[in-house]
Amino acid sequence: IPNVLNFSARTSANQTQDIIMSKLDRRRKGVYGPPVEKFCVVFVDDLNMPQKEFYGAQPPLELLRQWLDNKHWYDLKDTTKLHIHEDVMVVAAMGPPGGSRNHMTGRITRHFNVVGIETFDDASLVKIFSTITDWHFNKGYESVFLRLSKVMIQATLSLYKAAVDNFLPTPTKSHYVFNLRDFARVIFGTMLVPKNLMGAEGDKLTRLWIHEVYRVFYDRLVDS
Numbered sequence: 640i641p642n643v644l645n646f647s648a649r650t651s652a653n654q655t656q657d658i659i660m661s662k663l664d665r666r667r668k669g670v671y672g673p674p675v676e677k678f679c680v681v682f683v684d685d686l687n688m689p690q691k692e693f694y695g696a697q698p699p700l701e702l703l704r705q706w707l708d709n710k711h712w713y714d715l716k717d718t719t720k721l722h723i724h725e726d727v728m729v730v731a732a733m734g735p736p737g738g739s740r741n742h743m744t745g746r747i748t749r750h751f752n753v754v755g756i757e758t759f760d761d762a763s764l765v766k767i768f769s770t771i772t773d774w775h776f777n778k779g780y781e782s783v784f785l786r787l788s789k790v791m792i793q794a795t796l797s798l799y800k801a802a803v804d805n806f807l808p809t810p811t812k813s814h815y816v817f818n819l820r821d822f823a824r825v826i827f828g829t830m831l832v833p834k835n836l837m838g839a840e841g842d843k844l845t846r847l848w849i850h851e852v853y854r855v856f857y858d859r860l861v862d863s
Contacts, residue, residue: 640662640673640674640677640678640680641679641680641682642658642659642680642681643682644658644681644683644684645685646684646686646687646688646689646699648688648689648739648808648809648810649690649810650688650689651698651699652701653715654699655699655702656702656712656715657715659681660721663724663727669720669721671721671722671723672723672724672725672726672727673724673726673727678726678728679726679728680727680728680729680730681727681728681729681730682732683703683729683730683732684731684732685734686732686733686743687736687740687741687742688733688739689741690810697741700743700744700747703729703747704747704750706723707750708750710722710723710725729751731751734816737807739809739810740808759819764792764796764819765793765796768822768823768826771826772785772791772792773788776788778834780834781834781837781838781839783841784837787841788829788844791826791829791848795822795825795826798856799817799821802817802821802856803817814859815859817856824851825851825852825855825856828850828851828854828855829847829848829851832847
């Protein structure tokens with residue numbers, strides 16, 4: 640059973656506990672877990688995004704640490720002990736510290752096997768998306784679109800890198816998190832129009848690309 644938590648700077652410990660408990664059943668008095676013969680995987684995205692409080696702690700992470708250390712929480716209403724069954728595990732992802740992403744304390748990271756993944760270089764990104772667009776525009780489209788798709792990928796790459804470098808997430812702009820999903824949304828958005836509507840007009844692909852860029856990147860910005 641998947642349970643996905645998307646942490647932001649404003650995520651609270653109470654919200655975290657409520658979301659995780661919402662997918663768990665009561666096994667017996669004071670013991671909660673997934674349905675019998677099921678396994679629950681809690682995936683936490685942007686683990687290091689919660690804002691630090693006055694003393695430097697991150698309450699949602701301290702709550703997770705309490706669960707991983709002691710296998711229980713306390714009820715938010717009557718403070719009775721809530722034991723979490725062993726059929727629940729945590730998987731998390733995060734980006735390098737910077738912007739609104741914070742350094743992680745060893746008290747929480749010691750519970751994880753940490754795997755670092757290097758970002759793709761420009762040549763790899765161009766190869767990945769060129770392969771996709773070549774396959775798509777070879778299915779009956781005019782040759783002009785195959786040629787323009789390579790220019791489109793280079794333009795999207797430049798725009799994506801500029802967004803990542805200049806629009807950094809902050810506590811008030813925690814949604815300024817750009818990743819390869821945004822890159823892919825632009826490319827895949829330009830592939831939704833069937834060939835009979837595109838004809839042989841290359842300008843249609845250009846206008847479509849501009850529209851997708853506005854939809855994916857521009858609409859997320861909060862300042863003029």
